[in-house]
Amino acid sequence: MRFTTLVILAVVGATALSLTMFAPVESQPKIPPDFSYEPQKDSPGAVTFSHQKHRDAGVDKCTACHTKVFKMKKGQTGTPTMEKMKAGEQCGACHDGKKKVGDKVPFAVDDKSKCETCHKKKA
Numbered sequence: 547m548r549f550t551t552l553v554i555l556a557v558v559g560a561t562a563l564s565l566t567m568f569a570p571v572e573s574q575p576k577i578p579p580d581f582s583y584e585p586q587k588d589s590p591g592a593v594t595f596s597h598q599k600h601r602d603a604g605v606d607k608c609t610a611c612h613t614k615v616f617k618m619k620k621g622q623t624g625t626p627t628m629e630k631m632k633a634g635e636q637c638g639a640c641h642d643g644k645k646k647v648g649d650k651v652p653f654a655v656d657d658k659s660k661c662e663t664c665h666k667k668k669a
């Protein structure tokens with residue numbers, strides 16, 4: 547009798563534990579905080595990339611960027627350059643002023659009115 551009770555408790559306990567361990571990870575992946583790229587030579591200013599803002603803009607699938615466009619570790623893809631982005635790599639995979647992402651067309655990296663949307667001058 548006591549042994550059966552123990553077994554049942556163990557099974558219930560293990561099930562509850564595995565649910566709390568795996569359920570949140572699957573339904574809601576944790577998104578990393580904003581980070582800034584170190585400005586390279588001639589850069590008009592530091593660029594901050596925000597996972598949250600992209601998510602708010604409707605880019606809710608991690609696979610939109612990972613791992614075809616960006617590796618899932620900071621610095622692993624290499625710092626973007628305008629040349630690569632204009633060739634459709636890195637941020638330019640979406641920011642070309644033509645590609646539709648969800649219901650939006652992200653502004654182009656070579657749009658002169660948009661440089662400062664990404665590059666922030668030091669205050």
Ligand code: HEC
Nearest residue numbers: 583585586588589593626627628641655656657658661664
């Ligand atoms: C979608 C975001 C985005 C837009 C828009 C953008 N850039 Fe950049 N740019 C970056 C990122 C990210 C880097 C890499 C970090 C750095 O060097 O500041 C970069 C780097 C640079 C660099 C240094 C590296 C290189 O390739 O020479 C220059 C110069 C530059 N950008 C100029 C511009 C100009 C001029 C505009 C507007 C016509 C512009 N950028 C618009 C994201 C952007």
Ligand code: HEC
Nearest residue numbers: 575576578600608610611616617618619620621622623624
């Ligand atoms: C719009 C593009 C984009 C989307 C969508 C995106 N990421 Fe990222 N993520 C990036 C970029 C850019 C980096 C930096 C990569 C690099 O420097 O090589 C990054 C890096 C990461 C890192 C590494 C952070 C670190 O400090 O090393 C993790 C973890 C990550 N992303 C998780 C996610 C998850 C989870 C999702 C979905 C909820 C997601 N990303 C969606 C662009 C994106």
Ligand code: HEC
Nearest residue numbers: 593595599603610611636637639640647650651652663664
């Ligand atoms: C998977 C496609 C995709 C990629 C890759 C991507 N973006 Fe975006 N980005 C978007 C969309 C969609 C928006 C929303 C555009 C709009 O509202 O018109 C956006 C908006 C932005 C904004 C404006 C956010 C705000 O609300 O202030 C910035 C800044 C930005 N992106 C920077 C970057 C940088 C830097 C990179 C590369 C590290 C990058 N993005 C890569 C899709 C992308």
